[in-house]
């Protein structure tokens with residue numbers, strides 16, 4: 001672990017103040033879980049190996065089409081965003097990688113970026129391509145689509161941008177490309193559904209052919225927005241179909257917000273795991289649609305049910321290695337606080353799923369005992385794993401109470417003295 005912004009001593013001082021309480025809470029947690037027939041050391045090991053990538057685009061304050069409210073000390077570029085990621089990881093220890101988005105995160109010198117990131121003990125996860133905006137130097141517009149556009153020269157531009165992402169990713173040690181396209185329509189009849197899917201597959205084949213052998217490509221589906229009548233890769237079925245056609249390096253990525261309300265996402269997880277095509281996640285939460293709310297803030301039980309499927313699939317040896325990433329927009333909070341809380345909520349859901357005894361659950365399922373099956377899941381879900389997560393942080397040299405530490409650390413205030421101000425008015429500090 002490398003501590004650059006927060007010193008080891010500061011962490012130790014915080015932990016000294018909190019360890020006695022934690023020991024009591026942890027004892028209680030052990031007592032509560034005694035009868036569960038679980039191996040706590042194995043669970044700790046699994047949790048210590050678990051990591052979630054931070055989205056570079058989630059580090060600045062987000063906004064909606066109605067506006068944006070900046071905070072002081074916000075990062076202005078990818079280097080400053082990486083400093084912020086390091087603060088998060090120093091505190092919680094489960095977010096040692098960053099997912100970049102191009103061309104948003106373009107730099108002149110990728111070697112410098114890689115070294116800089118490494119010096120903070122961080123690395124890069126999947127890179128993401130942006131074909132949902134036009135940039136100044138573009139001669140072609142993505143207004144009516146990118147990889148599926150009717151005009152070949154525009155498709156070629158989108159293909160080129162994705163291949164460019166792979167090249168940049170290679171320079172920084174990334175091993176995957178996530179492709180999400182905004183392509184779709186706003187009017188019935190605007191596009192031939194079948195032909196646009198064909199165009200997508202042909203474009204993706206060209207990108208796939210440039211994928212290094214150790215790389216994966218993730219297909220991210222989304223049923224609406226910015227296209228509101230239809231999208232080309234609208235659901236997991238289309239995503240699976242394309243991943244299957246492309247080949248063994250292609251997988252499906254589930255962004256939790258990319259489903260119609262009340263979709264049973266955990267079931268999609270199970271299906272894709274069975275089909276060996278589950279590649280990764282973009283975690284967030286939502287109430288209505290793709291709201292990009294903080295992970296676990298709306299429906300922690302649904303998040304737990306997703307991890308229940310993952311843990312069960314892993315036990316049954318049906319799971320490939322999965323890329324866990326966060327993709328959410330922090331419009332009214334300090335993104336660092338949101339990301340700390342979100343990563344812990346994801347880890348919490350995972351930890352609770354590790355408390356499920358699948359042999360017992362199976363017995364209830366075989367007897368068609370609906371209530372005791374649910375009760376078994378609920379028992380795991382209702383156990384407070386906070387002391388377990390705190391103990392893991394403590395043992396790994398991270399912080400027992402990260403949000404409290406961060407508030408007292410006055411990071412934004414410190415940074416506001418060094419970082420260029422983006423706005424003069426209405427910039428707040430929490």
Ligand code: PSV
Nearest residue numbers: 057128180220255282290327
């Ligand atoms: C699209 O809504 C998305 O979920 C994709 O992952 C994009 O890369 C990201 O959000 C951009 O904000």
Ligand code: MN
Nearest residue numbers: 220255282327
């Ligand atoms: Mn996403």
